[in-house]
Amino acid sequence: MGGSDRKESTPPATTDFCGQAVATRDAYGAALVELGRRNPQVVVLDADLSGSTKTVKFAKAFPKRFFNMGISEQDLIGTAGGLALAGKIPFASTFAVFETGRAWDQIRQTVCYSDLNVKLVASHSGITVGEDGASHQALEDIALMRVLPHMTVIVPSDGFETYQVINAVAEHRGPVYVRLGRAKVPAVMPPDYRFQMGKAHVFARGRDVAIVAVGIMVSEALQAREMLKKEGIDAGVMNMSTIKPLDTAALDEAAKNSRLIVTAEEHSIIGGLGGAVAEHLSETTPVLLRRVGIRDAFGCSGPPQELLRLYGLTASDIVQTVKDSLAPR
Amino acid sequence: MIYNSETSSIRKERKVPVKIAHRSADISSLKEKARKVRVEILKMLAEAGSGHTGGSLSAADVVTALYFYKMRHDPKDPAWPRRDRFILSKGHAAPLLYTVLGLTGYYDMAIMKQLRKVGCALQGHPSSKLLGGVEVSTGSLGQGLSIANGIALGLRLDKSPARVYCLLGDGETQEGQVWEAAMSASHYLLDNLCAIIDANELQIDGHCNDVMKIEPIFDKWKAFGWHVFDIDGHDMEAIVGALDEAERIKGKPSVILARTVKGKGVSLFEGKAEYHGIAPTAEELAVALRELGE
Numbered sequence: 001m002g003g004s005d006r007k008e009s010t011p012p013a014t015t016d017f018c019g020q021a022v023a024t025r026d027a028y029g030a031a032l033v034e035l036g037r038r039n040p041q042v043v044v045l046d047a048d049l050s051g052s053t054k055t056v057k058f059a060k061a062f063p064k065r066f067f068n069m070g071i072s073e074q075d076l077i078g079t080a081g082g083l084a085l086a087g088k089i090p091f092a093s094t095f096a097v098f099e100t101g102r103a104w105d106q107i108r109q110t111v112c113y114s115d116l117n118v119k120l121v122a123s124h125s126g127i128t129v130g131e132d133g134a135s136h137q138a139l140e141d142i143a144l145m146r147v148l149p150h151m152t153v154i155v156p157s158d159g160f161e162t163y164q165v166i167n168a169v170a171e172h173r174g175p176v177y178v179r180l181g182r183a184k185v186p187a188v189m190p191p192d193y194r195f196q197m198g199k200a201h202v203f204a205r206g207r208d209v210a211i212v213a214v215g216i217m218v219s220e221a222l223q224a225r226e227m228l229k230k231e232g233i234d235a236g237v238m239n240m241s242t243i244k245p246l247d248t249a250a251l252d253e254a255a256k257n258s259r260l261i262v263t264a265e266e267h268s269i270i271g272g273l274g275g276a277v278a279e280h281l282s283e284t285t286p287v288l289l290r291r292v293g294i295r296d297a298f299g300c301s302g303p304p305q306e307l308l309r310l311y312g313l314t315a316s317d318i319v320q321t322v323k324d325s326l327a328p329r
Numbered sequence: 330m331i332y333n334s335e336t337s338s339i340r341k342e343r344k345v346p347v348k349i350a351h352r353s354a355d356i357s358s359l360k361e362k363a364r365k366v367r368v369e370i371l372k373m374l375a376e377a378g379s380g381h382t383g384g385s386l387s388a389a390d391v392v393t394a395l396y397f398y399k400m401r402h403d404p405k406d407p408a409w410p411r412r413d414r415f416i417l418s419k420g421h422a423a424p425l426l427y428t429v430l431g432l433t434g435y436y437d438m439a440i441m442k443q444l445r446k447v448g449c450a451l452q453g454h455p456s457s458k459l460l461g462g463v464e465v466s467t468g469s470l471g472q473g474l475s476i477a478n479g480i481a482l483g484l485r486l487d488k489s490p491a492r493v494y495c496l497l498g499d500g501e502t503q504e505g506q507v508w509e510a511a512m513s514a515s516h517y518l519l520d521n522l523c524a525i526i527d528a529n530e531l532q533i534d535g536h537c538n539d540v541m542k543i544e545p546i547f548d549k550w551k552a553f554g555w556h557v558f559d560i561d562g563h564d565m566e567a568i569v570g571a572l573d574e575a576e577r578i579k580g581k582p583s584v585i586l587a588r589t590v591k592g593k594g595v596s597l598f599e600g601k602a603e604y605h606g607i608a609p610t611a612e613e614l615a616v617a618l619r620e621l622g623e
Contacts, residue, residue, distance in 0.1 A: 043486070067482065067517070075475045075509035082479015085465060087410070088486070090479075106506070109469040110476060114457045116465075 017159030019187045024180040025123040027159035029054025031166035032091060036062045042170060043083050045069055045092045047076045052182075053093040053123040073098045077106035077118070084116040089170055095129075096122035096138035096179060104144055111175045112148045119169050120145075121178040126266035127294065127311055128183040128216060128304040137299035143271025145177040146244050152176040152197065153244040155265075155273075157218040158188045161241060164195035172197060181216060181266075183304050188219050189239070200247035202254075206236030209322050210254035210261050214240055214273050217264035217292070223315035228322060235322065246276050248284070255285035260325050262290045264318055266308075269293035290321050354398050354569040362432070363393040363565065364621055367594045369428040369441065371617050374608040377444040380453065383591040383604045385425040387529040387562070388496060391587050392422075394568045395494055396429040404434035407461040413491050414464050414480050418473020419498040419527065420454040421606070426463065427451050435462040471504025473497065474524060478514050481522040492576065493522045500532030503541045508553070514582040515554030523575045524555075524584040527562065529591035533605040547586060555584045562587025595620055 017027045036042050036058050043065045050056040050068060059066035067083075069076040073094060080092040092099070099122040100107070111118045122141065129137045145153050154169070154176065156162040162180065169176045193201060200212075203222060213221035221237045228235040236258060238250060255261060261281065263274040274291030281287055294311055308314055366389050374380045392415075396402070400413040417426050424444065431438045443449035450460040454468025465476055477495035484491050501507065514522055526546070534540045543549075550557045556578045558571040568587065575583035591605070592598025595617040598609075609617055 043483075064486065069509075069513060070516075072506075072509035072512070074472075074506040075478075075513055078472050078475020078506065078510065079479035079482065079513065081465065082476040082481070083483045084479070085414075085476065086480045086483020086487070088483045105469055106472055106475070109467075110465065110472050114466040 016163045017187075018191050020159050021184055021186050022159035023182060023184045024156055024159060024162040025052070025054045025182065027162035028121060028123070028166055028180055029057040031163045032058040033061050035166065035170055036065065039089065039170065041087065041089045043067065043088045043090050045076055045080050045083075045090060047071060047073050047094040047098065049094050052095070055091070055093050073102040074106050077103040077120075078110055080118045081106075081110040081114070081116045084118050089117060089119065091119045091121050093121045093123065095136060096125035096141045097136055100138065100141040100144045100177070107145070108148055112150045115150045115174060117173055117175070119176050119178065121166070121180065123180045124182045125179045126181060126215065127299045127307045127313065128181055128266065129299070130182070130304040130307065131301050133301035134298040139268045139294045139299060140271065141179060142243060142265070142267050142273065143275065146271065146276060150175055151244065152242070153179070154197070154242050155179045155214040156241055157215055157239050158185055160187060160193065161189045161195055165241070168195055168197055179215065183216075185216050186219050188222060195241065198242045198245045198247060200250040201239040201241070202250060203237040203239070205254070206258055207234040208259055208326060209233065210236040210238065210258040211264060211318060212238050212240050212251070212254070212261060212273065212277055213264040214243065215266050217266055217313065220313070220315040220318060221264050224318035224322070227315060227319045231323070233322060233326065240273060240277075243273055243276055246280055248280055251277060251280055252285050255281050255287040258287070260288045260290065260322065262292060262318060262321055262325070264292040266313055267293055269295060288325060290325050292318055292321055356565050356569065359394060359397055359565050359569070362397050363390045364594070366393050366425070366428050366432065368618060368621050368623050369432065369438070370424045371595070371609055371614055373424050373428065373441040373444045375611060375614040376442055377446075378608055379445060380424055380608045381421040381606050382598055382608060383531065383601065384419060384498060384527065384529065385422045386593045386595065386598065387589040387591045388419070388422055388425055388527040388587070389593065390563050390565060391525055391527065391568055391585075392425055392429055392496065394565060394572060396433050398569060399572045400494065401491070404430075404462070407435060411489060411491050414477070414493045416464055416473045416477045416480070416493065416495040417455060417467050418477075418495055419470065419501050420467030421498075422496070423451070423453065423455045426455055430462040470498070470501045471506040474507055474510035474514070477522055477524070478510055478517070478519060481514070481519045482517060484521060485519075491521070495522070495524045497524060497526050498532070499526050499528040499530060499543055499546065500537050500540070502526065502543055502546065511550065511553040511555065518580050519582045520579050522582045523572070524582065526584060526586050527589055528586050529589045531591040531600070531602040531605065533602065535602050550584045550586070555582050558583065558585040560585060560587055562589035563593055
């Protein structure tokens with residue numbers, strides 16, 4: 001692995017966000033503009049939230065290839081489907097709660113059943129939407145997308161990974177859901193990281209526990225590993241950014257070599273990463289499993305950092321979960 | 330097959346750069362084709378033992394005019410990039426779509442016996458993954474017009490002369506998404522798009538205006554910025570005239586309100602909501618075919 005690989009796989013970039021703390025939606029906005037420059041078939045649609053999803057950058061650079069559909073998510077998805085049928089590569093964006101909730105039937109019937117080449121890239125996922133409250137916090141979008149045949153589901157952890165994911169999904173033929181966030185997140189992926197669809201990134205293996213995380217929880221998991229080390233607990237961490245298809249080989253390996261698996265996601269523990277991991281491991285490699293995530297509840301208004309504490313989504317919560325689970329009974 | 334030579338000649342005409350020339354419509358031949366389409370729809374439905382009879386028969390004349398006269402398409406090359414597109418938003422009329430695709434030469438008519446059987450390409454509602462010639466899978470009502478808009482936008486970006494046709498039911502316009510799409514087509518000035526409403530006034534639970542009032546349907550589309558044609562949807566001359574005229578409307582999308590009779594062509598089924606989703610029995614088929622002159 002080296003810098004030269006990256007240069008070959010993607011043309012010179014203004015930035016690939018390597019090592020930068022940035023909101024994943026900002027990396028998306030920038031990646032889209034570059035993609036638009038490189039590939040004339042790329043078109044972008046939004047539903048009156050282009051300033052928030054950052055598709056506005058593409059809109060300014062390529063006004064003829066940008067379609068604002070107004071506040072109408074069902075039409076957004078259907079129109080994206082039609083553009084895909086006309087040979088375009090449509091990226092359709094709005095908030096995750098509206099994209100996957102309001103237009104679920106359109107995603108099922110039009111996009112997935114016909115296996116159309118539509119890229120659904122949603123921002124403002126999870127509790128870190130913050131002050132806007134529960135109506136705008138998607139905590140079930142992964143579950144809603146993961147259940148659909150033909151769909152690929154990706155949750156990037158930082159700007160660098162998002163940049164690579166956007167380039168990768170443009171090359172992939174078929175429907176993809178990419179889950180992005182509103183808040184700035186720390187850089188977690190190493191400079192030599194190369195995103196591969198369906199492949200987890202293992203930061204470290206752990207004898208005692210393997211923490212499987214996505215999105216903003218990757219950073220929390222890495223902090224938890226350091227905290228656990230001080231207490232003599234050997235914790236591994238992997239970033240399962242592609243939730244579907246799941247990297248089952250990486251999971252099986254972790255389950256064989258660790259006493260405990262802990263999943264961590266800014267999403268309901270029902271049907272998301274934790275659900276996917278539980279479904280797989282219970283059929284192949286039964287192991288003690290704990291899920292850190294939203295426990296069957298709606299969110300609420302408040303500053304993101306406070307909400308993460310309130311809903312138990314911090315490094316300390318992961319540490320506590322690990323210790324409780326490994327304690328002799 | 331007869332229609333192969335016809336479609337290849339259409340294809341040549343298509344290459345005329347400025348104005349696309351058409352065959353002049355042979356109304357009596359189109360009427361005969363529509364009769365044949367009805368016969369085949371009824372046969373396949375009776376064979377399947379279930380399916381949507383009323384709405385397939387009501388739209389038969391319009392769809393016959395599209396596939397046998399108006400649309401430029403190539404049954405031997407269903408993915409031909411410059412083809413006109415047909416989106417069956419009212420996916421329940423699958424038997425009608427399968428019949429015109431079969432009769433225009435997309436596949437052998439023997440396939441019709443497979444309708445609704447396990448492992449077949451002819452699903453209860455159209456599946457584009459399984460059957461060539463079907464542009465997109467439909468069946469959940471209200472979604473086709475958005476898809477048609479997207480195709481129209483894409484074709485316009487490519488400066489393609491191809492046009493997009495979308496067939497909706499009148500009951501289907503109770504779906505909110507239809508009006509989102511009606512707004513979008515008008516906002517984006519999609520004059521390469523023509524929607525057709527099969528206004529048979531009936532839906533499964535009864536008369537549309539009893540179930541959920543859709544009138545004044547003409548005024549609604551007008552208010553949304555569309556050019557509206559209001560025609561007798563069984564008058565082949567009127568259908569051909571509206572389809573031709575729609576192509577000349579610039580700067581806005583067109584919609585043809587085709588006033589039709591559910592179950593048209595068979596007195597047993599005409600104007601009866603109960604034949605929305607019921608296939609003819611063997612006895613009913615015999616009566617129907619006699620009435621259609623078979």
